[in-house]
């Protein structure tokens with residue numbers, strides 16, 4: 001059996017669906033082994049039905065005082081309790097921050113290896129996977145020969161696709177007993193994110209990007225306006241955040257946010273692999289750059305060759321007019 | 322007084338083209354050079370700040386080849402005052418092996434009367450990206466751990482030293498309060514790493530680096546091989562040059578259904 005840790009929050013839900021899609025192909029290769037989901041918190045009827053669309057057999061709904069606030073160790077304890085009860089051989093999650101953190105706890109507790117950012121599996125016996133390293137510039141084939149095999153699926157490496165036939169998952173409530181030691185590193189408080197910051201970049205349908213080509217902290221007016229006109233978010237390169245032109249939460253890339261919009265418009269961004277790591281799963285890329293040979297231009301779907309300070313205002317005027 | 326240990330890794334600089342070693346087990350950094358990940362640079366900055374604020378010591382540790390001394394010196398120049406070098410071939414160490422070796426350093430130092438109340442690591446190494454050494458280290462030491470942290474301060478609460486760690490959660494900024502000793506892994510973005518000063522570099526040169534052999538035999542990384550993803554031929558459609566391309570862009574935006 002395959003266990004998938006499913007996260008329900010808006011930002012992570014899609015990556016969880018991608019992990020379930022990956023699990024389904026793994027299940028098919030293994031002759032149809034069942035897929036169970038572990039969710040922490042009150043999964044609603046709609047959320048359970050959504051898991052049914054991804055062919056989940058059983059939903060283990062984790063609750064109790066120990067889960068009132070997030071603790072990775074407690075979540076891992078819950079996942080392992082289900083894993084042991086079911087004797088499942090695979091435990092996986094989407095490659096979100098928490099998904100990765102919980103899987104690393106699961107692996108450490110189970111004495112198993114963990115593969116982060118898996119994009120494909122090769123063979124089942126022995127079980128080997130391919131995963132992204134160096135921000136996706138390199139792939140690693142890795143052996144997961146312990147049981148359970150523990151891994152996360154790289155965000156946006158597979159497209160979330162519902163199963164041909166939906167299931168009606170059984171819901172099982174689990175209330176694990178969690179030792180105090182697993183609750184020490186628990187979220188003490190959360191400052192809700194201001195509207196339109198950070199999170200929206202992860203889920204935005206359109207992202208307008210800006211890099212060193214912006215020229216300085218005052219060079220972001222036109223790109224911000226374009227993002228507003230398209231109802232999208234602004235994303236920037238690391239050069240921009242390092243120079244202090246824009247805040248770090250806007251950074252796209254290996255050490256920033258991974259985005260997967262329908263359209264990404266990088267302006268004055270060269271397309272270094274670490275930046276590409278964060279935007280490669282954009283459906284369409286329209287690069288605006290003075291250099292026709294910049295990697296961002298050659299990898300893009302569409303490009304305009306020119307100065308962003310002339311091109312972007314002209315686009316804005318055309319959109320408004 | 323909080324003594325901080327910060328763990329860094331010598332990694333190939335990936336800013337230019339990536340080349341693999343002949344045995345396909347590692348990235349060949351001989352041409353591009355070597356560096357330390359941005360996450361770890363932020364961990365170093367936090368270590369130096371916390372040590373200064375509490376009158377403690379900031380120690381840096383790495384497991385790596387002889388050449389990794391270059392990265393240790395670089396960090397000493399930033400204000401760490403002690404360094405430990407576990408001399409070993411990092412690519413043959415899996416994350417569990419590295420965690421075990423780092424734990425051995427903490428235990429040995431503690432037995433010698435040097436505590437490391439707070440251990441800081443990067444959230445993920447820039448090359449292997451295993452996302453787990455910090456968590457495994459915490460289990461080795463029996464300490465609490467949080468990951469993906471942007472800022473850490475140490476305060477006293479009811480006579481106990483507590484690390485107040487903040488990082489981005491799925492709905493906003495999460496705060497954790499960990500009684501020390503604890504392990505924290507750091508993400509870029511919360512602090513601005515400082516640059517070395519000339520006097521910092523001079524001081525660093527005089528510090529004797531503790532060299533040690535690995536405490537155990539590595540189980541090994543589960544790496545079968547590394548390979549490069551196939552290069553995708555350019556399929557770009559150039560819509561035009563300069564501001565004259567605006568109408569073509571607007572046409573495309575309409576076609577994609579993203580105009581309002």
Ligand SMILES: Cc1cc2nc3c(=O)[nH]c(=O)nc-3n(C[C@H](O)[C@H](O)[C@H](O)COP(=O)(O)OP(=O)(O)OC[C@H]3O[C@@H](n4cnc5c(N)ncnc54)[C@H](O)[C@@H]3O)c2cc1C
Nearest residue numbers: 211212213237238253254255256268269270274275290308
């Ligand atoms: C471990 C590691 C992690 C990293 N993580 C990230 C990350 O998360 N995100 C990230 O972005 N980077 C990251 N980097 C940095 C990355 O390697 C690049 O340095 C960075 O992405 C370059 O930013 P840039 O494209 O804005 O600047 P540059 O590379 O300097 O490119 C500027 C581009 O703008 C074009 N240009 C200049 N003027 C104009 C103009 N007026 N109009 C139009 N075009 C113009 C130029 O032709 C050029 O293509 C990381 C690096 C390392 C080593």
Ligand SMILES: Nc1ncnc2c1ncn2[C@@H]1O[C@H](COP(=O)(O)O)[C@@H](O)[C@H]1O
Nearest residue numbers: 328384442443445446450451452453454
């Ligand atoms: N060889 C090493 N020596 C010292 N610290 C390391 C080493 N490998 C990993 N680390 C630390 O562990 C963090 C996470 O690494 P990883 O789990 O491999 O992605 C890194 O950012 C470093 O802080």
